[in-house]
Amino acid sequence: MKKTFSLFLILILAGVLLSACAQPTQGPLxxxxxxGREVKLMGPAQRIISLAAxxxxxxxxxxxxxxxxxxxxxxxxxxxxxxxxxxxxxxxYDLEKITSLQPDLVLAAEINSPELVQSIENLGITVFYxxxxxxxxxxxxxxxxxxxxxxHESDAAGLVQSLQKRVDAVEMAxxxxxxxxxxxxxxxxxxxxxxxTAGPGTYHDQLIRMAHAQxxxxxxxxxxxxxxxxxxxxxxPDYILLADSIYGITPESVGERPGWAGIKAVQEGxxxxxxxxxxxxxxxxxxxxxxTLAHIFHPELFAK
Numbered sequence: 001m002k003k004t005f006s007l008f009l010i011l012i013l014a015g016v017l018l019s020a021c022a023q024p025t026q027g028p029l030x031x032x033x034x035x036g037r038e039v040k041l042m043g044p045a046q047r048i049i050s051l052a053a054x055x056x057x058x059x060x061x062x063x064x065x066x067x068x069x070x071x072x073x074x075x076x077x078x079x080x081x082x083x084x085x086x087x088x089x090x091x092x093y094d095l096e097k098i099t100s101l102q103p104d105l106v107l108a109a110e111i112n113s114p115e116l117v118q119s120i121e122n123l124g125i126t127v128f129y130x131x132x133x134x135x136x137x138x139x140x141x142x143x144x145x146x147x148x149x150x151x152h153e154s155d156a157a158g159l160v161q162s163l164q165k166r167v168d169a170v171e172m173a174x175x176x177x178x179x180x181x182x183x184x185x186x187x188x189x190x191x192x193x194x195x196x197t198a199g200p201g202t203y204h205d206q207l208i209r210m211a212h213a214q215x216x217x218x219x220x221x222x223x224x225x226x227x228x229x230x231x232x233x234x235x236x237p238d239y240i241l242l243a244d245s246i247y248g249i250t251p252e253s254v255g256e257r258p259g260w261a262g263i264k265a266v267q268e269g270x271x272x273x274x275x276x277x278x279x280x281x282x283x284x285x286x287x288x289x290x291x292t293l294a295h296i297f298h299p300e301l302f303a304k
Contacts, residue, residue, distance in 0.1 A: 034131025035114060044151025045105035049087060049098055052109030055130060056081050057283035058143060062159055064150035069101050099123050132282050139286055163287045170294050173301045177212040181238035181297050184216050188244055192257045194226040204279045211293035229259055240265040245273030272296055
């Protein structure tokens with residue numbers, strides 16, 4: 001009986017120790033941000049203001065949504081974020097409102113200027129500037145960083161593992177691809193003779209390549225160039241993705257543009273409205289974007 005009780009006690013103590021090890025660090029934190037600054041917190045942030053839609057999506061994805069007290073005006077995902085107070089956006093930020101919410105952390109991103117970061121810090125508020133990831137692995141690291149800042153390290157690790165499995169599954173399926181179709185990603189065709197698109201250095205370009213396709217603007221001189229109608233006809237893309245469908249652009253209207261009828265994508269009906277948020281925002285939904293692209297370009301590899 002004595003031995004049984006001792007064994008029982010040992011098991012309880014072991015469980016307590018393991019549980020303690022699994023908990024996030026509760027003490028002071030010092031983490032270098034995207035501006036190369038050492039940002040210090042007394043512990044995981046509990047009142048957070050997000051200044052970017054990508055940051056908001058990350059916070060909710062790792063389970064820290066309940067710690068977010070406000071967000072920028074463009075944060076519209078997930079649905080719970082829309083109910084939070086807004087503190088501004090492209091037209092400027094309400095520093096007085098930010099101060100009144102008494103955040104212990106403001107999470108900024110590359111769409112926010114270093115000057116804005118300094119202005120908020122001058123109010124005595126801690127700001128962490130989360131740099132844009134260069135690739136999918138950089139996204140994973142950003143998730144881990146935000147996990148540390150918020151006390152959700154284990155949640156962030158679980159999310160990273162889940163995303164990695166999904167990316168691996170896409171790459172495994174695409175290993176059987178026998179074609180590399182050409183793709184035109186349309187951002188804005190206010191002037192259809194030279195629509196805006198996504199070029200080198202963008203997530204759009206990177207994920208199109210990961211989805212075993214070619215971006216017709218991959219060799220453009222800038223990240224977001226205009227491509228002439230003449231060049232587009234020469235490139236003759238197999239697929240056209242309409243990120244401007246949110247503004248009323250439809251596959252039918254594209255087919256009616258002068259000179260576009262001869263483009264292969266138009267002839268074969270390969271024009272797809274596309275949710276630009278999946279590629280514009282450097283958050284967890286980049287993986288959704290990759291999966292969507294892969295299914296569009298290589299549906300035969302994902303048929304059930």
